[in-house]
Amino acid sequence: MTRSVDNVTDGSYKDFELYVAYLYESLGFRVERNVILGGQEADIVASRFIPGLGEVKILVECKWRRAGSVSNQEVFDFHSAVASLRNRHLITRGVMVTNRIFSPDALSVTRQLDDVELLTVDALENQLFDLRQVFRSFSESYQQSAIFTSYIPLHATWHDADGRSTESSTDVEGLIDNWIQNSSVSLISILADYGSGKTTLLERLKYLYVNRYLLGESRLIPLFVALKRFGVHANLDDFLRYVLVNELERQIPLGAFWRVLKEGGFLILLDGFDEMTAAVDAEKRRDNLLLLSPLFRYSSKAILTCRPSYFVSSAEHDNLVEALNRLNAPITSKPALATDASQRSEALKTHLLSRIVDYKPLPLLGRTSTKVVTISSLNEGQIDSFLRRCDLDYRVRCNCGWEEVRKFLFGVYDLRDLMSRPIL
Numbered sequence: 001m002t003r004s005v006d007n008v009t010d011g012s013y014k015d016f017e018l019y020v021a022y023l024y025e026s027l028g029f030r031v032e033r034n035v036i037l038g039g040q041e042a043d044i045v046a047s048r049f050i051p052g053l054g055e056v057k058i059l060v061e062c063k064w065r066r067a068g069s070v071s072n073q074e075v076f077d078f079h080s081a082v083a084s085l086r087n088r089h090l091i092t093r094g095v096m097v098t099n100r101i102f103s104p105d106a107l108s109v110t111r112q113l114d115d116v117e118l119l120t121v122d123a124l125e126n127q128l129f130d131l132r133q134v135f136r137s138f139s140e141s142y143q144q145s146a147i148f149t150s151y152i153p154l155h156a157t158w159h160d161a162d163g164r165s166t167e168s169s170t171d172v173e174g175l176i177d178n179w180i181q182n183s184s185v186s187l188i189s190i191l192a193d194y195g196s197g198k199t200t201l202l203e204r205l206k207y208l209y210v211n212r213y214l215l216g217e218s219r220l221i222p223l224f225v226a227l228k229r230f231g232v233h234a235n236l237d238d239f240l241r242y243v244l245v246n247e248l249e250r251q252i253p254l255g256a257f258w259r260v261l262k263e264g265g266f267l268i269l270l271d272g273f274d275e276m277t278a279a280v281d282a283e284k285r286r287d288n289l290l291l292l293s294p295l296f297r298y299s300s301k302a303i304l305t306c307r308p309s310y311f312v313s314s315a316e317h318d319n320l321v322e323a324l325n326r327l328n329a330p331i332t333s334k335p336a337l338a339t340d341a342s343q344r345s346e347a348l349k350t351h352l353l354s355r356i357v358d359y360k361p362l363p364l365l366g367r368t369s370t371k372v373v374t375i376s377s378l379n380e381g382q383i384d385s386f387l388r389r390c391d392l393d394y395r396v397r398c399n400c401g402w403e404e405v406r407k408f409l410f411g412v413y414d415l416r417d418l419m420s421r422p423i424l
Contacts, residue, residue, distance in 0.1 A: 012064070013062070016062055016064040016099055016121075017033065017043055017062045017064070018033075019121070019253075020043075020044060020060060020062050020097050020121065020124065021033055021044050021046075022253070023121075023125060023127075023128070023253070024044065024046040024058075024060065025251075026250055026251045026252065026253075027048075027127060027128060027250075028048055028250075029046035029047060029048045030046070030048065031044060031045070031046050032044070032045045032047075037059070037085060038085050038088060038090050040081060040085075042059055042060075042061075043061050043062045044059075044060035044061075044062065045057060045058070045060070045091070046058045046060055055092075056092045057090070057091045057092050058091065058092060058093055058094065058095055059081070059082055059085060059091045059093075059094040060094075060095050060096075060097060061078050061094065061095075061096045061097070062096075062097055062098075063098040063099075063100075064098070064099050065099060065100040067100070068100065069098075069100055069101045069102055069103040069106070070096070070100065070101070070102045070103065070106055070118075071103050071105070071106060072103060072105035072106040072108070072109045074096075074106070075096065075102070075109050075110060075116070075118065076109065078094060078096050079094070079109075079113055079116050081094070082094035082115055083115065086115060093116065093117070094115060094116045094117070095116070095117045095118075096116065096118050096119070097119045097120070097121060097124055098118075098119075098121070099120070099121050100120075102118050102120075106118065122259070125253065125255075125256035125259070126256075126260075128250060128252050128253075128256060129221060129256075129260060129265070131213065131221065131248060132213075132214060134248055134249050134250075135210040135213055135214055136214060138206075138207075138210055139207065139210050139211055139214065142203070142210075147200060147203075148207075149389065150386060150389055150390065151200070152378065152382050152385055152386050153170065153171045153172070153173060153174075154171075154172045154173070154197050154375050154376070154378075155168070155169065155170050155171075155172065155376040155379070156168070156169055156172035156175065156373050156374055156375045156376055157169075157373070157374045157376065158175060158371060158372075158374075159371070159374075172201065172373060172375060173201065173204055173208070176188065176201075176205060176373065177205070177208065179301075179371070180220075180267060180301050183371075185301075186296050186297065186298075186299075186300075186301060186302065187296040187303075187304060187371070188301075188302075188304070188371045188372070188373055189303075189306060189371070189372045189373070190202075190304070190306070190372075190373045190374075190375065191306055191308040191372060191373070191375070192305070192307070192308070192374065192375035193308065193309070193421070194307065195418075195421040196375050196377070196421050197375055197421075198271065198272075198305035198306075198375065199271050199272070199305070201305075201375070202224060202269040202271050202303065202305060203224070205222065205267070205269065206222040206224050206269060209221075209222040219265065220265065220266070220267050221248075221260070221265055221266050221267065222266075222269060223243065223244075223247055223248075223266050223267065223268055223269060224247055224271065225243050225247075225268060225271065225295075226271050226272065227270055227272045227273055227275055227276040227292075228271075228272050228276070229242065230276050230277070231276070231277055231278070236291050236292070236294070237254055240254060241254065244257060258294075260300075261298055261299075261300045262298040262299060262300075263299060264301075265300060266301075267300065267301055267302075267303075268295050268296065268300060268301070268302040269302075269303050270292065270302060270303065270304040270305065271305050272305060272306070273288070273289075273292075273304050273305065273306040273310065274307045274310040276288050282316060285310070285316070292304075377420040377421060378419070378421065379420075383406070383419055383420070384406065387402040387405060387406050388402050390402060390405075
């Protein structure tokens with residue numbers, strides 16, 4: 001099965017069968033296609049060893065339709081085949097998968113059967129997002145790290161992209177958490193200099209939402225995206241495939257990823273916009289933001305971290321938003337007569353996009369849909385809190401308490417400013 005298989009909503013029966021097989025492989029099953037089982041040809045047989053249950057073998061029948069629904073008679077016929085093969089201990093159960101829907105009668109029939117399951121392809125894709133095992137491993141690893149016990153809540157200022165509305169917070173983690181749960185704003189930019197805790201904050205937010213997922217308090221999937229890895233990939237799709245495998249430890253079809261993203265199922269944590277490419281200017285920053293913009297134009301929330309000096313001015317952010325909106329604006333049927341380069345470019349765009357079947361522009365990104373959070377340096381109270389937590393280590397290693405360590409550090413030339421940064 002190749003990685004290029006991403007989704008099948010149209011095409012042919014064989015394409016659909018191939019995609020369903022790919023999904024079962026992504027779920028960890030060993031897959032056989034078009035095999036003879038008990039004298040009958042089976043679309044797919046998916047096998048996997050499950051601790052406590054032993055070998056599970058599923059007969060999968062694919063029902064691809066251009067229109068209409070799968071009938072109850074088709075379900076009855078499938079159940080007969082499943083029952084026969086189960087009686088001979090050749091399979092464990094049966095699953096019927098369709099790209100359309102099942103009729104109400106078919107669904108009613110299945111409620112009386114314990115050996116047959118009916119799934120739409122969307123429902124099968126959703127099984128890829130059962131991430132309890134992956135998230136449990138991350139949570140345990142994070143709790144064993146030094147930052148788990150030494151983390152100090154960061155202070156920050158929060159304002160609209162245009163800078164007209166500003167408020168301060170002594171707990172930026174709580175501030176952002178409230179935004180994720182209650183705000184209609186789709187994107188937050190977190191600005192802070194090197195060593196100020198941007199990555200640490202995103203990892204803390206990931207830990208918070210991983211635990212909520214494990215407790216059943218939230219179905220939101222936090223996805224940490226290290227943008228410094230972008231440069232070695234050919235395009236956004238290739239980069240996303242890498243991120244999904246690296247973060248979620250499985251190959252997830254991009255079609256399934258985009259569907260869940262549009263439904264608001266992800267929290268996208270974009271770390272290090274200033275590290276996305278090496279040499280940059282205003283045009284390159286615009287291009288980079290354009291490449292990432294599909295990730296924060298839908299219902300899912302996104303957080304983007306960056307050094308404040310990366311943008312030449314606050315006005316550049318607004319100009320970038322306006323440029324993105326122009327590039328993604330709906331096409332017009334008859335563009336105005338082109339009199340300059342920008343209009344000629346727009347006319348060319350209209351001509352090209354109008355030839356794409358079912359072309360749909362991305363949602364526009366208004367100024368009110370973005371917020372900017374600036375992380376503050378640590379004050380003396382926060383520094384004391386951190387040093388106090390390390391008191392036992394200091395007494396073992398330095399034979400003195402945290403207050404003596406503090407006095408020494410504050411007395412070293414040019415070290416006081418470094419201590420104000422969460423890299424401490």
